[in-house]
Amino acid sequence: MTTEYSGTGDPARSLALLWRTREKASRKGGDLSVERIVRAAIEVADAEGLAALSMRKVAERLGVGTMTLYTHVPGKGELLDVMLDTVYGETARPEQVEGGWRGRLTQIAQENFALYLRHPWLLQVATTRPPLGPNLIAKYEYELRAVDGIGLTDLEMDAVVTLVTGYVHGAARPAVEAAQASRDTGMTEQQWWHAHAPYLEKVLDPNRFPLAARVGTTAGQEYQAAGDPARAFEFGLARLLDGVAVLVADRAGAAPAGVTDG
Incomplete structure (x- = not known):
């Protein structure tokens, strides 16, 4: 659940801080800096x-007054904003990535x-009003x-980048939640599955839920868990890029290239 919004600070102060156009000298604790904070x-x-x-929690970590x-x-x-x-x-930004535009978008994702x-x-953090700092701009440029x-227009280029990064945002949530659940409960996804699967087999009626029973059993045996967020991410990304390939081919007036089966 979103708990914070970026871009809520004073615009002049936020941009000055992001671009370090005006950094005040500390009145005490001379080694304190924006970077350390x-x-x-x-x-x-x-x-x-x-x-x-909170500002208090950060100050405590640094051993200074709030x-x-x-x-x-x-x-x-x-x-x-500066944290973001x-x-x-x-993010790594290698100059050379194999696989053309598809390989480059895969690396970015x-x-x-x-x-x-x-x-x-x-x-x-909701970032519909993004922090317009140097790292964000450099990331967007890359x-x-x-x-x-x-062959895409400027608006289509922006839309493709937004589509890919937006997809990643949604796909990352299950992976993050799985990692947090494992950490907080002390039980891995595989351990949770092995503890619950035998009982599910006893109550799940394949006549009532034929597809759920068949597909769920196949997936459970393959993943040894209720799901595999990393694998789902890769599968979904490939399908998304297949769609981009159709757009690129349409702009070029050619048959789609780069569409894959996996």
């Missing part, structure tokens, strides 16, 4: 979730998927280059 905030969110994030943070960061809204922009800078696994709190020159 943001890293501490990310550590809090990674370890305890976004609900636990008011000291405000000499560098105006408030939580601006802090969240900072982690956006983690996989990097974004991994980013959500490293920082699950990203799923708790992602657009994946589909530049393949």
Whole structure:
């Protein structure tokens, strides 16, 4: 469930902080900086979730007074924007990726998927008003280059990038939730499945639920769990890129290329 919104801080202050156009000197604790504050905030969110994030909690982690943070960061809204922009800078952006536009979009999707696994709190932030910082802009520039020159209009390029990253956002949620459930309960998805599957077999009537019984049994035997989020992500991404291939072929006036079976 979304608990926070990006872009809620003062625009002038947020952009100045994101682009580091004006960083005040600390009145005390001379080694304190925006970078240290943001890293501490990310550590809090990674370890305890976004609900636990507060200026007080960040100050405690740094061993300083809460008011000291405000000499560098105006408030939580601006802090969240810089946290987002900072982690956006983690995605790898190799210049050469095999497989043409499809390989490039696959690499981008996989990097974004991994980013959500490293920082699950990203799923708790609505970013329809994104933090317009240097890392976000650089990430967007790189992602657009994946589909530049393949015959799409500028709006179609933006739409394809939005489609892929939006898909990743949805596909990452089950993977994040599975990891969190394993951590919080001390039971892996496989252990949970093996504990429940024998009892399900006793109560599930294949005559009443023929498809659920047949397909569910096949999937359960294959995954040894109720599902496999990583495998579902890869399957869905391939189907999504098949659709993009149709669009690219349509713009080129040719038969679709790059459509695969898996």
